[in-house]
Amino acid sequence: MKLAGAFLSTILLTSLSTLGQPAQATELRIATQPAPHYAPIFVAKQKHWLEDDLAKDGVTVKWSSFVAGPPENESFAAGQQDVGFMGDTPAIIARSAGQNTRIIGIAAVGPKALAVVVPKDSPIKSPADLRGKRVAVTKGSYAHHLLYVVLKNAGLQLSDIKLIHLPPADLVTALLHGDVDAAATWEPYLSRIEEAGGHVLVDGTGIKKGELVIVAIDEYAKKNFHVVEKFLRAYQRGYDFIKANPKQAGELIASDVKLTPEQFSKVLPKFDYVIAIRPEHVEELKKTEEFLRSHELTKNPVDIDAFVDARYLKAAGRK
């Protein structure tokens, strides 16, 4: 009985505690999402560049996949990830909730890869028609912000529609079965919906840049500067490969991004794998933060200038 109690409390305290992170990590745990937004890292993954590069430092690489930002945030909160890829919205939500991360790069910018879609033969012809309709979105994702902006530009509020929270795969099913009248989502789901007869009502062009970010845990990044540097360099290398061999890249990462090589070559133009953090990106992040705070989707304000950390990029770029 005593032993069981001691055992249980040890497990509980180590998982909840802030203590006990080793000085130099022997592992790099990468959180990804199966989407073309992060194609460069999947090229690096398939080519084993990171594993080879980090083996000299005695660091192994562990890959995880999440369907969207919120479940990825959960894993970060449980202390299971070191670096990760997600939309700007979940990154800011996590930071506001007290997650100790920093943005070390812009994974991609893709306003066309993020859209409000309607099914085939939908009576909805413009965003104003969304009033009173059932609209599905993965709450806490960057599509949630897009929906807000789309509605605002049409003179509507989020409260003027029936917002239904669904994870990405269920969202596609619900839209195609007619359980919802419209949905806000991203690639590869957009392609899937379009192939089933649906079409884009309005995408992010001109209204939301659709920034995807690379985040890292503060403590990990501080203590493992070179690992993070190599990680960013691998991403850049992946991008160079895609630019030089788009077809080959499509075939290489088809299962990672859940798109056939044909589909991938069609959606590739929608993305700009920027990596560098430019002032316009910071401005966009601030807009997203303001939306979240004013709609009480986050409790605590986030200082975007403090959230963003370009030092790792600078170091990676120099070499």
Added chain:
Amino acid sequence: MTADSSAETVPEAMVCLPARVPGQRAVAQPFLRALLGRRARTRASRLIQYLVLPLAIVTLWETLCRANLIRVIALPAPSTVAVTLWGLCITGQLPVHVGASLLRVLEGFAAASALGLSLGVAVGISTTVARFTDLIIQILRPIPPIAWIPLAILWFGIGEASKVYIIFLGAFFPIIIGVIEGIRNADHRYVEVARALEISRWKLIRRVVLPGALPTIITGLRIGLGNAWVCVVAAELIAAERGVGYIIVDGREMSRPDLVIAGMISIGVIGKLMDVGLRKMERALVPWRAQYQGG
């Protein structure tokens, strides 16, 4: 009950004259006696016993959070949860969510009661019906309502119907089992006496079997309602916009573990209140139960 209480035949507060009882301080005012009297002290010490462990745990939890020994993004401090819960109450959100969940639970429970009672009586009084339905009931019973969610969505969509269906499943099996067992356990002596008096089968069921089965049936209903409330979270995983289960789902998606815990506490408190209410109703409806169990 202390040995002295038998000597107190009138409430302490009604005693107007001060009196000395061995071992008790003499007090002039009657209300002081009510406060400091033995019965009050027993009640106070009992209250303390109920509260001391929960308060100790909450204090420890808060201390660990403040000392930064617990990552608050994984387990928020009780003070944070309390503020969140308070915010939900005064903005009127909590009553809306609780109301939405209660409505779904009542709908599911009503459907489960109607079907469970009628089917249960049929199975209980007819061995033929029992044999036909036994396998189906026994195989479906262990399947947790959560496992039904994919089918519920395919059959009923993502609206209220699929949620009420999950809750219906949670309530149905305890109810039908309660009815069947209650009927089977009806006291044979009464049945034999009724048979000896040659009353009709229908009258036998109505006047002897069912009243005898009533205590177990009501237990089944109580467990069914409790189970229905437990299933609220499972049901509200299906694209809900309101409800206490929705508060938990929302808290999870928005990285707000304090909302998750606030939702959990709401569910626990309301479940407890429902059970208290049902027990009171049970005592009113089945007053003979105490003797029945003893006899």
